[in-house]
Amino acid sequence: xxxxxxxxxxxxxxxxxxxxRIDDKFAAAAKLIFDxxxxxxxxxxxxxxxxxxxISATFASTGTxxxxxxxxxxxxGDLGRVQNDDVVLALSHSGATEEIxxxxxxxxxxxxxxxxITSQDNTPLVRHADIAIYxxxxxxxxxxxxxxxxxxxxxxxxxxxxxxxxxxLRKFEPQDYAAFHxxxxxxxxxxxxxxxxxxxxxxxxxxxxxxxxxRDALVQAEQVQRRTGAMLLVDGDGKLSxxxxxxxxxxxxxxxxxxxxxxxxxxxxxxxxxxHIHLGQLTSEALAIMNRYRIDELPVVDGQDRPVGIIDIQDxxxxxxxxxxxx
Numbered sequence: 462x463x464x465x466x467x468x469x470x471x472x473x474x475x476x477x478x479x480x481x482r483i484d485d486k487f488a489a490a491a492k493l494i495f496d497x498x499x500x501x502x503x504x505x506x507x508x509x510x511x512x513x514x515x516i517s518a519t520f521a522s523t524g525t526x527x528x529x530x531x532x533x534x535x536x537x538g539d540l541g542r543v544q545n546d547d548v549v550l551a552l553s554h555s556g557a558t559e560e561i562x563x564x565x566x567x568x569x570x571x572x573x574x575x576x577x578i579t580s581q582d583n584t585p586l587v588r589h590a591d592i593a594i595y596x597x598x599x600x601x602x603x604x605x606x607x608x609x610x611x612x613x614x615x616x617x618x619x620x621x622x623x624x625x626x627x628x629x630l631r632k633f634e635p636q637d638y639a640a641f642h643x644x645x646x647x648x649x650x651x652x653x654x655x656x657x658x659x660x661x662x663x664x665x666x667x668x669x670x671x672x673x674x675x676r677d678a679l680v681q682a683e684q685v686q687r688r689t690g691a692m693l694l695v696d697g698d699g700k701l702s703x704x705x706x707x708x709x710x711x712x713x714x715x716x717x718x719x720x721x722x723x724x725x726x727x728x729x730x731x732x733x734x735x736x737h738i739h740l741g742q743l744t745s746e747a748l749a750i751m752n753r754y755r756i757d758e759l760p761v762v763d764g765q766d767r768p769v770g771i772i773d774i775q776d777x778x779x780x781x782x783x784x785x786x787x788x
Contacts, residue, residue, distance in 0.1 A: 468602035468610065471602040471611050474611075475600070475611040475614060475615050476614055476615060476618045479596055479619060479622075482595065482597065486592055486594055487594055487623075493548055493591070493592060494520075494525065494548055494550075494576075494627050497548045498546045500525075500547050500548075501520050501525055501528075501550055502528055502542065502550065503517035503527060503528070504530045504551050505532070505552035505558075505561070505616075506532050507609070508609040509552040510531065510532070510552075512613050512616045512617050512620065513529055513616075513620075514529045516552075516616075519621055524633040525628075525631070528542065532560035532561055532564055535564055536560070543573050546573075547571075547573040547574070548573065548575075548576060549575050551564075552579075552616050553577070553578075553584075553586050554612045554613075554616075555580070556580070556581055556585065557585055557586065562585045566589075569589060574591050575589060575590045576590060576592045576594065577590035577592070577593040578593075578616055580595065580597060580615075581597075594619055596616070653741060653744065654741075654742050654743070654747050654761050654772060655740050655769075655770065656744070657744045658769075658770035658771060666768070667681075667691070667692045669693065669694055670694070670695060670696075671694040671696055671728045672697070674724055674725065675727045675729075677727075678705075678727040679692075691704055691771060692704065692705045693760055693768045694731050698767075699767045700767055701737060701760055701762050701767065704731060704758070704760060705727065705732070709731075736750055736754055737759065737762050738772070739761070740762070740764075747759050756774075757774045758771055759771065
């Protein structure tokens with residue numbers, strides 16, 4: 462237990478010390494990545510390569526096109542992935558990793574810019590780099606002082622910091638994050654209702670005038686091949702005025718037994734002023750409304766309160782089930 466505490470303390474100290482190393486070079490590196498018109502290519506060997514893959518994924522998920530390039534594969538054809546409008550971010554603790562050093566002249570020959578994340582200066586990697594970010598000497602958490610632990614934690618922290626700064630420069634918003642994370646719980650929380658609704662005008666969405674009789678309203682609604690059991694009623698201006706579900710209709714038949722309810726105005730049976738949600742709101746808000754009021758269908762309206770879609774509880778649950786399986 463004590464060894465574990467010492468390991469965590471060593472890594473936390475190394476990362477905490479990085480705050481004092483954020484300088485003009487770091488800012489210049491972030492600006493170079495932000496201005497990149499190509500992609501950010503991460504590379505590193507061994508444990509540094511694994512960290513590079515994670516940093517590349519962070520860039521990609523926060524609005525910066527990025528790939529990982531294995532140094533050995535690069536020397537056997539994959540160097541063609543690097544273009545002159547790219548920025549290469551190379552990770553090497555020593556700054557002299559053989560596979561990385563062999564790449565340097567080729568990267569510069571491709572015309573790409575090079576940023577180094579390393580522990581020391583005056584190394585082959587630093588001499589070739591346009592910008593070098595140092596994390597300095599660190600005490601590895603490994604009791605032998607050999608296995609990359611604190612050093613790779615520093616690489617990861619600096620890479621994440623670069624990605625977050627560039628993300629802010631891009632003015633990356635929650636809806637952008639959701640677009641890049643459709644299969645995760647975070648993306649699901651940030652998904653907007655227009656991404657989840659499956660019923661739109663002309664696409665199985667029942668929009669019926671509230672001035673019709675129940676008979677005419679049902680006839681008009683049946684002209685749309687629908688799965689949802691809800692009919693949306695609109696007034697003369699096309700604004701949402703009510704909703705009539707199959708369950709509502711069954712209850713009205715029982716209440717009005719013996720009466721010709723088909724000849725009655727449909728507005729007499731609809732739920733006037735139904736709960737609804739606007740375009741631009743989140744599916745998590747829609748689900749909250751549906752759970753709170755125990756409803757299965759929720760109309761979606763535009764800025765003028767005109768129906769543009771409907772969310773079915775089964776659709777939201779389906780999205781959740783699929784995404785939960787992927788998380």
